[in-house]
Amino acid sequence: MRNIKLTIEYDGRRYLGWQRLGDSDKTIQGKIEGVLKQILEEDEIEIIGSGRTDAGAHARGQVANFKTENEMSLAKMTELLNRYLPRDIIAKKVEEVPDRFHARYNAKAKKYSYYVWDNMIPSAFEGFHSFYYPEDLDMEKMQQACQKLIGTHDFIGFSSLKKSKKSTVRTIDEISIDREGDLLHFTFVGEGFLYNMVRIMMGTILEIGAGKLPLSAIDEVFAKKVRADAGMTVPAQGLFLDEVYYN
């Protein structure tokens, strides 16, 4: 059996997220599996993603792997994938990897971007790829919020998990903010993220920047672990999975 690693880019606006739901072909996973079955002439192919992405969220570098006995060349596989996939899902790289490679278990860290459009006049082109939040944002306060979030903490209060038997302690290595015209570009790098964690951290940073939450709200959420003390869950449309890191 060959083990094939895919690096995938997708515009999530038309899809219900990464994870296949029954036979739905409104998911990224479902679309890719459908095309792989067809071009590799296999009855069943299951691809393993590095993790889920939400309905409407995007990826520049989602990673997945699958097993096949088909001997098709990697170049041919790339060509056929991109010929038959819809044009908002692209196989950027197709590689053969050792049998033990597992896209989810072996992922060491991930990088996400989140985009905020803060001009009063919205954008026709960025509307499905950013969050329209035309507030007067205090950059310095947002930088301070990022510094408070970086490091190793129990992030359960910054997630949509009710309870968890597994550890909810995570380490965030980097959060940065860049302005690109009317877009604010936030980058998050960490070893792992809980359910909705980037979107809730992001909502908290924004509400602190807009003066709707005090900076101390972050300490509060770490101390009391109460989701309601954090900021809003910002919409998925501004979220991009940029890169998955492996050893």
Add this chain to the structure above:
Amino acid sequence: MRNIKLTIEYDGRRYLGWQRLGDSDKTIQGKIEGVLKQILEEDEIEIIGSGRTDAGAHARGQVANFKTENEMSLAKMTELLNRYLPRDIIAKKVEEVPDRFHARYNAKAKKYSYYVWDNMIPSAFEGFHSFYYPEDLDMEKMQQACQKLIGTHDFIGFSSLKKSKKSTVRTIDEISIDREGDLLHFTFVGEGFLYNMVRIMMGTILEIGAGKLPLSAIDEVFAKKVRADAGMTVPAQGLFLDEVYYN
């Protein structure tokens, strides 16, 4: 009666083009008229665009005007337009102009952009905003083709018009090419363009760049005025109306 000038941005991928078709609300004009009637409480409003744009083509600066007796402030009108328009159609500017201003008759020149994606691996994000044409393009030949097209010529052979009672002589002031990563960005500025003229000039420049047409094809089309001697009509999805110039 007040005369209101709109500067409009739209992502055309979901629409049948600018011009209203009966009661269809799959056109940009139809969408905007529908919202204006609602917010200004008028039975009939007709907006006059600077010109049509094709199904699937985009605009960063389409201009239109309409008459109304409603005394609503321009700020309020902007706010309500952007609240009720779909998020891929944006009113960027709303101004009051002299009664004689006519968005079509007074337009002195237009600027268009066309984007070509020439990397073998397509883009999930640019797929509806560029033409995927992964050929080995000779930049120098394309520059020469642009130089040949600039100036005053009878462009009927570069249009989809069969015949025309009106003059088909036009002046092109500028055609330029810039590379932006994997995108080639072509800019066209001229006093006016015939039906499909940008898309056919663009197809001709690309086929010359790819070695599928000789540079002399352009002289041929000017001399013999035969559409079939020019290049393909490239798809509308790569076309943007950037700006309309008035005195």
